[in-house]
Amino acid sequence: MPNKAIDAQIFCPFYISEAAMSITCEGIIGSSTVSRFNNEYDKLYHETNFCTGKTCSGCGVFSALMQNYTPTRRKRPELRH
Numbered sequence: 441m442p443n444k445a446i447d448a449q450i451f452c453p454f455y456i457s458e459a460a461m462s463i464t465c466e467g468i469i470g471s472s473t474v475s476r477f478n479n480e481y482d483k484l485y486h487e488t489n490f491c492t493g494k495t496c497s498g499c500g501v502f503s504a505l506m507q508n509y510t511p512t513r514r515k516r517p518e519l520r521h
Contacts (some may be wrong), residue, residue: 446491449492451491451492451494452491462475463475463477465505490502
């Protein structure tokens with residue numbers, strides 16, 4: 441059961457937790473990545489627009505991590521006649 445209201449609203453699959461001035465997500469390098477914000481407004485803006493929104497793709501952490509889970513297309517070898 442979530443201990444904060446924001447935890448119940450999270451859409452991003454990489455979100456782990458949040459604190460007053462930071463958001464912790466699955467790690468790009470290592471087990472976790474912490475995004476720190478200058479003020480609570482900036483953190484809330486990020487949570488509202490990326491963590492809880494259906495369009496996580498604008499978040500740099502989300503975009504970097506998706507590369508680990510999205511299969512890359514192999515370039516087909518050129519056919520020679």
